[in-house]
Amino acid sequence: MSLASVVIVGAGQAGFQVATSLRQAGYGGRISLIGDEPGLPYQRPPLSKAYLLGKIGATNLLFRPENFYTEQRIELRHDRVTAIDRQNRRVLLEGGEALAYDHLVLATGAHNRPLPVPGAELEGVFGIKTKIDADTLAPLAKQARNVVVVGAGFIGLEFAAVAVSLGSAVHVLELGDRPMARAVSREMSELFSQAHHRWGVHLDFRQGLTRVIGENGRVTGVETSDGRILDADLVVFGIGVIPNTQLASEAGLDIANGIKVDANLLTSDLHISAIGDVACFPCLQNDEQPTRLESVQNAVDQGRTVAARLMGKPAPYGALPWFWTDQGDMKLQIAGLSNGYDSTVVIGSPDSAQLSVLCFRGDQLIAVESCNRPGDHLAARKILSRPPQLSPTEAAAAGFDLKAWEAANRD
Template identity: 70%
Template sequence: MKAAKHVVVIGAGFIGLEFAAVAAAGGAAVEVLELGDRPMARAVSPQMSDLFRTAHESWGVHLNFRCGVAALEGEGGQVTAVTTSDDRRLMADLVVYGIGVVPNVQLALEAGLDVDNGIKVNSALLTADPAISALGDVAAFPCVQNGERYTRLESVQNAVDQGKLIASRLMGRPAPYAALPWFWTDQGMLKLQIAGLSIGADNYVVLGDAGAQQMSVLCFRGEELIAVESCNRPGDHIFARKILSRPPVLTPVVAAAQGFDLKTWEAENRL
């Protein structure tokens, strides 16, 4: 990568933007192509997307939204350019794809297991064959934080916690999987930490200052707090995980009150 002068990154998710930040810091001209209309749209709120968009643009990253790839050009086994879906030609000596993964379910299909966007498991992480468990990025499980809908999560935390639950079951301590999902990404000087799942969020409360790149977004679905996104506010992330791990009682009205602080509220409302 050190020799690359023109980098095209396909996908403005966590992986794509992490790479874009590193490439830009190394002096490369970076173009990011994204079919959506904002950075990390599937994972974060519009407010957090705006913070990261502003940061990347300040680092010299050029973000191209509603834009895909039409063709790659090359010579002698080396990429030389990318033609975009809007018929532009971008110079490129390095192209990186960061567009997510497709679960490898071939072995599960051959074993006759239920498959639907991953290997389907129950709340104990058992497949249709009670002798077989599945976990991690490939497992579609009934997610408590997503209304018991079958959900597949691509995260280190999820894989580790599911492995622990399966190990406990094998040792005679069965329990349903209900661990709170959490995620992180480091991009330049920005550390984003997310607790919970923001699927279906329709109301947001912002804490902190986006201009100072220190901000948390509390994501609500109706009156229920379902996720907290924290950029360069690690304390908020710690207390958000505690709050989200118990019955939701924090409301948007309370969170939007002047002087509200997650640490103080968590301590005052600890069960």
């Protein structure tokens, strides 16, 4: 391989995966993995649930122990990249060093969309994005009596389930008319609404926030868009993220809802790739429309795709998207993208909180949402990754079993 040096900016899941996959494929050149957080690279999904509850410790968050990076000759750097010098193929570090690259991978991720109301700067108001956020939040969550969560997406509801299990009174404010509306069907939203109600979480839909109220610099409550005052000694918000494109934008790369890349995950500069939460790519499962996905699966598979290309095995990125969220005793797993679905078939039992929703666009199965039915999820990933296609008529037949259908229709 002719590349002597690969520099990776961003030491999250996507950046870590590129470095690891390169070494696994036999790359012998220099790999520099640059992260702006202290400590070793770590997983983020547990931060809003198992880690907050103390079910796993900091060591369990790590992708690999420290000796892994030494043994694999991955230079882990704790610094911030301030600029990309495309002409000379180097990145400039905040510490003053200039680091040369033959290929640059941007895995800069995303940051929390800020809470755009007066009082958002008060102590006791949190977004959850980093280990530092979770470490600061964990003891406060255990002490809180009244918690307000802003946003009923995955992160907000994961934290709501944690907080109510710790004994807090939890009130969730959501501008939409149902939980996880941008990610799941109405049937699955209803199942999770019922679960949170059962746990004691108050879900307040079509409701926003006008200000956060405080005394002596600390939150004491919030005012809702309809004028109510809610007590709160802790406010946690999850209202989406913004891709970290500033570095790429200042370097003159094409930006469109993230860093714009082609099917091979290359930017407008052939010496620079972008992957993970920051990359906007032509998604095969979304009619090749420019799409930006925030998931571990996407980060991992895009990291592998770039590593393979750098090792001389290029292929368009076409991995099936899949996602998950754990809330209380409910595990939701999603395979595919349900954008534009127009009909559903429900299998399983809402009463037992074991349910799968099959989402169709016309006669095409495009996504499957499974709650506490892991077998359905695994079958769905196989079905959606290859022909033949399952029809709505077949799925709606009495006694239909997704796992059995997949087994009977394998190539």
